[in-house]
Amino acid sequence: xxxxxxxxxxxxxxxxxxxxxxxxxxxxxxxxxxxxxxxxxxxxxxxxxxxxxxxxxxxxxxxxxxxxxxxxxxxxxxxxxxxxxxxxxxxxxxxxxxxxxxxxxxxxxxxxxxxxxxxxxxxxxxxxxxxxxxxxxxxxxxxxxxxxxxxxxxxxxxxxxxxxxxxxxxxxxxxxxxxxxxxxxxxxxxxxxxxxxxxxxxxxxxxxxxxxxxxxxxxxxxxxxxxxxxxxxxxxxxxxxxxxxxxxxxxxxxxxxxxxxxxxxxxxxxxxxxxxxxxxxxxxxxxxxxxxxxxxxxxxxxxxxxxxxxxxxxxxxxxxxxxxxxxxxxxxxxxxxxxxxxxxxxxxxxxxxxxxxxxxxxxxxxxxxxxxxxxxxxxxxxxxxxxxxxxxxxxxxxxxxxxxxxxxxxxxxxxxxxxxxxxxxxxxxxxxxxxxxxxxxxxxxxxxxxxxxxxxxxxxxxxxxxxxxxxxxxxxxxxxxxxxxxxxxxxxxxxxxxxxxxxxxxxxxxxxxxxxxxxxxxxxxxxxxxxxxxxxxxxxxxxxxxxxxxxxxxxxxxxxxxxxxxxxxxxxxxxxxxxxxx
DNA sequence: CCCGTAATAT
DNA sequence: TATATTACGG
Numbered sequence: 001x002x003x004x005x006x007x008x009x010x011x012x013x014x015x016x017x018x019x020x021x022x023x024x025x026x027x028x029x030x031x032x033x034x035x036x037x038x039x040x041x042x043x044x045x046x047x048x049x050x051x052x053x054x055x056x057x058x059x060x061x062x063x064x065x066x067x068x069x070x071x072x073x074x075x076x077x078x079x080x081x082x083x084x085x086x087x088x089x090x091x092x093x094x095x096x097x098x099x100x101x102x103x104x105x106x107x108x109x110x111x112x113x114x115x116x117x118x119x120x121x122x123x124x125x126x127x128x129x130x131x132x133x134x135x136x137x138x139x140x141x142x143x144x145x146x147x148x149x150x151x152x153x154x155x156x157x158x159x160x161x162x163x164x165x166x167x168x169x170x171x172x173x174x175x176x177x178x179x180x181x182x183x184x185x186x187x188x189x190x191x192x193x194x195x196x197x198x199x200x201x202x203x204x205x206x207x208x209x210x211x212x213x214x215x216x217x218x219x220x221x222x223x224x225x226x227x228x229x230x231x232x233x234x235x236x237x238x239x240x241x242x243x244x245x246x247x248x249x250x251x252x253x254x255x256x257x258x259x260x261x262x263x264x265x266x267x268x269x270x271x272x273x274x275x276x277x278x279x280x281x282x283x284x285x286x287x288x289x290x291x292x293x294x295x296x297x298x299x300x301x302x303x304x305x306x307x308x309x310x311x312x313x314x315x316x317x318x319x320x321x322x323x324x325x326x327x328x329x330x331x332x333x334x335x336x337x338x339x340x341x342x343x344x345x346x347x348x349x350x351x352x353x354x355x356x357x358x359x360x361x362x363x364x365x366x367x368x369x370x371x372x373x374x375x376x377x378x379x380x381x382x383x384x385x386x387x388x389x390x391x392x393x394x395x396x397x398x399x400x401x402x403x404x405x406x407x408x409x410x411x412x413x414x415x416x417x418x419x420x421x422x423x424x425x426x427x428x429x430x431x432x433x434x435x436x437x438x439x440x441x442x443x444x445x446x447x448x449x450x451x452x453x454x455x456x457x458x459x460x461x462x463x464x465x466x467x468x469x470x471x472x473x474x475x476x477x478x479x480x481x482x483x484x485x486x487x488x489x490x491x492x493x494x495x496x497x498x499x500x501x502x503x504x505x506x507x508x509x510x511x512x513x514x515x516x517x518x519x520x521x522x523x524x525x526x527x528x529x530x531x532x533x534x535x536x537x538x539x540x541x542x543x544x545x546x547x548x549x550x551x552x553x554x555x556x557x558x559x560x561x562x563x564x565x566x567x568x569x570x571x572x573x574x575x576x577x578x579x580x581x582x
Numbered sequence: 583c584c585c586g587t588a589a590t591a592t
Numbered sequence: 593t594a595t596a597t598t599a600c601g602g
Contacts, residue, residue, distance in 0.1 A: 200595060224586060243586070244595055250587095 016041035024070040050076035071097035092132035
């Protein structure tokens with residue numbers, strides 16, 4: 001059972017007890033959703049900042065079963081959060097927003113959202129959210145059974161590139177459908193290539209995720225190309241490939257580290273906008289940034305991941321100054337050996353709901369607050385993107401890939417601009433116009449929309465996979481299964497699985513910025529005062545005309561709906577559905 | 583000889 | 593730039 005992946009997390013029957021993390025900058029909505037979710041017997045955790053949400057998730061990687069997040073949030077774009085979650089913890093994420101703009105919904109889905117709800121949200125919509133959890137679990141199990149990994153790899157053999165599959169994220173159910181490669185084996189293989197070059201491995205998001213998973217499984221300290229390779233179990237991939245990637249990865253991590261230190265030392269000033277440039281670096285793909293709250297981190301450094309943690313203290317600050325990158329890295333290893341049990345993710349298949357591993361440790365970096373958030377993109381982006389750097393319209397960022405919508409895949413291939421692709425369905429690449437639109441949340445959440453017609457914005461990923469030609473595919477994977485629990489976080493929590501301490505960022509992190517933001521938030525909503533008041537009241541109290549009068553319309557609606565739920569009337573649903581579709 | 587990493591090449 | 597290849601010490 002547990003093995004199955006789904007047995008109830010808690011004692012009761014499956015759905016109940018589902019641990020839901022709700023993220024919405026609007027306190028009123030949080031309240032409402034919390035109520036509704038509780039009515040479904042779910043265990044609810046709320047937070048109004050995406051950053052906090054990420055932190056919570058990182059602290060307790062398997063502390064939640066599903067995440068429901070608003071799309072528009074001041075501190076971090078909901079999509080970005082979605083990205084991080086998909087990459088780091090692989091939890092099902094439900095996005096929500098008031099408007100049902102198609103491009104936005106599409107973006108949500110493309111980025112891995114398992115569902116997209118329009119506010120006002122009704123009970124009936126929440127009652128079944130557990131299905132996503134279950135679905136994911138099932139898929140996970142399936143993957144694992146398949147020795148996870150056989151499926152796709154993206155390697156292009158001597159230049160033949162294929163783009164048929166463009167997965168967005170790594171494995172979500174959303175993308176589950178994806179990978180299908182068989183089709184093209186036909187001859188591409190050796191015909192010319194074998195002798196030619198070696199075929200370059202394209203570290204697609206998928207592949208990278210596998211890599212990360214493997215790394216996490218093993219311990220940061222214990223990783224080695226070979227082990228990773230085995231764990232990844234990707235046919236055609238060589239130890240060298242992994243070693244190379246690992247190097248890059250470490251470099252990336254160390255950069256993050258360094259940044260962190262920097263920031264910490266600086267005092268976490270927000271250098272806001274100015275240069276969005278990702279100082280943090282991108283690991284090829286665009287980098288990531290995540291936030292974490294500083295202070296805390298300082299001490300132990302990166303959140304949960306044990307691996308990273310080591311980094312932090314060991315050399316941390318002072319030392320690294322020296323060189324640049326390299327220094328940091330070295331240290332970790334040794335230190336690490338010491339302890340760490342890997343923790344985090346080992347639980348891959350572990351039963352219950354926790355997500356399996358899959359976290360991206362690196363993510364834990366603390367990038368600069370503001371600026372980074374919005375501008376940086378996680379690793380998920382594919383490397384190829386880099387090509388276009390020139391374009392940078394504003395000098396802000398360099399270009400990046402427009403998300404590919406189903407209809408239009410651009411194959412941006414680094415080396416070979418045009419390849420004949422065997423795939424039939426692929427659309428022809430348009431010259432890619434890469435414009436970057438940043439979504440600077442602070443200003444408007446709207447700009448994600450694209451200029452070109454599709455929605456753009458953060459990452460996208462496109463992958464082209466190539467097949468490896470013959471070569472022996474036997475990689476018996478010896479998965480070293482190691483499972484342990486995360487140990488890092490303190491426990492004291494009700495959760496059976498991982499006893500971890502739940503930290504409420506708001507409380508714990510005093511970062512100036514946060515406070516500031518919080519304040520802003522509170523002040524900003526004219527209705528906040530009201531909201532607060534309301535929060536203390538019984539739900540029914542919402543109906544007080546006086547209060548309601550002050551609510552923004554949408555909130556009002558929300559309340560009504562909520563009320564309806566309570567009363568069990570569900571008629572309104574039609575309304576939004578109508579809105580939605582478009 | 584295998585591994586992992588640094589250096590260097592493409 | 594990203595990834596590959598080579599060199600080298602353990």
